[in-house]
Amino acid sequence: MTLSTINTEYAAKAVPPVPRPSEPAHIVKTDAEAIAIAKTLAAEFIKNSAVRDRDRIWPVKELDAFSQSGLWSINVPKAFGGPEVSYATLAKVIEIISAADSSIGQIAQNHLGVVAAIRTVSDPAQQKLLFAEVLRGTRFGNAFSEFGSKRAVDFETKFIDAGDHVVVNGQKFYSSGALLAHLVPIVALDSEGRAWYAIAERDAPGLTVIDDWSSFGQRTTLSGTVLLDNVRVPKTHVVPGYKGYEVPTADGAIFQIIQVAVDTGIAQAAIDETVSFVRTKSRAWVDSGVDNAWDDPYTIQAIGDLTLRLHAAQALLEKAGYAIDRAILDPNAETVAEAQIVTAEAKILSTEIAIAATNKLFELAGTRSTLAEHGLDRHWRNARTHTLHDPVRWKYAILGKYFLNGEKPPLHAWS
Template sequence: MTIPKVDTSTAAKAVPAVPRPGAPARVLKDDAEAIAVAEALAPGIAAGAAARDRDRIWPLAELDAFSQSGLWSINVPKAFGGPEVSYATLVRVVEIISAADSSVGQISQNHLGVVAAIRTVSDEAQKARLFAEVLAGTRYGNAFSEFGSKRAVDFETRFVDAGDHVIVKGRKFYATGALLAHKVPIVALDEEGRAWYAIADRNAPGLTVIDDWSSFGQRTTLSGTVILDDVKVPKTHLVPGYKGYETPSADGAIFQIIQVGVDNGIAKAAIEETVRFVRTRTRPWVDSGLDHAWEDPYTIQAVGALTLRLHAAEALQEKAGLAVDAAVANPTPETVAHAQIVTAEAKILSTEIAIEATNKLFELAGTRSTLAEHNLDRHWRNARVHTLHDPVRWKYAILGNYALNDVKPPLHAWS
């Protein structure tokens, strides 16, 4: 299959849906297989990552390989035929793929989050229908956020009841994965102001995806605009997402922990690039008296410090995944708050190591590492953009308020 190359010199335009793979997706058995499959996929995804970022080439073949591998159905419950792996495993998978290409890793985020939400809020018939689609290889994008609203939780997109379907009207931005999706979950409000996921076919009349994502980082997430002009969505695919936040559930922590995996993946890739460059290209400093840059004690210390901080972030990532598992199995105010708090801690460390590692790369590798031919700045650009999803300064506030005043975190998709 030919991967389209985006011409960014022309005006942004509507993009037709991509064809689905001809065969159903693989269904994995367990956690060990999920990790093994991710590790086997990663080198192929990494091979073209720099070129895709530089030329903004759509990662279609890579995304097909990723979703067809079975890794996009790993949180489908066992009762519905899925592997239902631990969230510690799921976020490790996201980290492995994100270290290869953080754009590809991020594209899976909202799909996996919506699958989790379906488990929380859908009735049994809807779960059976939607999980069967996911197990077969259906890939969700998203149409959640809106560009002009006062706050991220304020939505203007709405739907009206039309019998066996609803009609959705609105405009979305930051629509990660929508361009290359098979179905697009749309956050839309009903007449009571409650938020639902209206899961529309990517080819639905009135649903237009525009390739106008111009950020300097995460360039091939293709997170542009979705226009919804009286889009029909069958009620079988109308998911009451608001229910996930009416009472305590792990849904918010799940959306957050996946971001932790993306950022730790970026940090891991940056540290590996630093080591590779220092070992093969960097010259020793003139005053060091050394023959090789890798013998520099200051460089050795800095790489050790980065490695330690990454390992700390990964340890909290795993701890958060296990806390999410406990909250999914038994969603009480206490288990959900614990999952949110540990995930917030992991989010802080993953953000900080992603920024530090991608910045330190150039300090340790030296001036020649900034040459365009290496495109190593993509790691910093990706870290800087992805870590803006929600400010970690508010994570510190949540942690402090919980520890000092026993105030539980708010229930929403950013917490």
């Protein structure tokens, strides 16, 4: 895509940047503390989640609380002052937040993925610089995917070398978190066609974020079109992301496990809503022979089935987190493939239970549950939208090739 083809029709709707936090973020000390903080935040985030979805209200104060809590730096290495929690813990944190508001859970995904990539591919000086930003509470958004290319991996955004900085031109879409980010990592190609993260200031001249996200689900992920018109990025902030996929690393599995955690969070929310509605509002069916909806034997069986399937997905999610931990400590073809495979298994189950639980909610809760006042349709819309990330039909293929023919998964962020 050349700059002349960029659609600037809606540039007047550009969203102004937000300032960096005035106070440093908290730094989490332990895995247990990370889980406890996530539960405390989730108890607040859930209170107006239906209203935010209905009216597409940006979660401004919620996002500030989330990033200032220290949970956005939990995968910063201990060597740089970070908590470096297990990826099993990180996934649980995202699941807990997503059960309260799955849009907020998704906003953190690319930030945490870029932090992981910096650990993998950056030199010590760049790591020290960028990890210090993260520990202070700086939020990364993203400007990764493009609209209309043949494949997700076909990037047309490019940069040119200009001495101590690079100049980026292009246009992005699906830019979760970019609206309220402090820094925006842009996936851009160099003259050799290699993909880098050019991490630009959100208020950099020529960087425009437009609030035009119109999906029926995940409505407040702070996504929008990003226009890049001669955006200057200092080389200190240009990260060689491509190196994370030239050799086996856990980078791809890390991006994927966070997707899984969002989906198990949605499933958990749907099951919780179903139980609450059946226990307080639903009526027993006329032929059931019982007085209370919660005594309906078919409803009891269905809740048992859904919960079992969620627990299976959560167990694989935890297993995948520990596999990623091992792949980070000892990155090689075998450990990385193991992490990818278990994460793919978790992705399949999380997709299936998220869709099943959000669909079954209405069948078990009854017609009354479809009333707009309850806002329960958001769970199905969120599940249907978010599970479109990285289709599970290809996850089945990855598993079959691995277990039948010993073929390891491809190395990229979608595998």
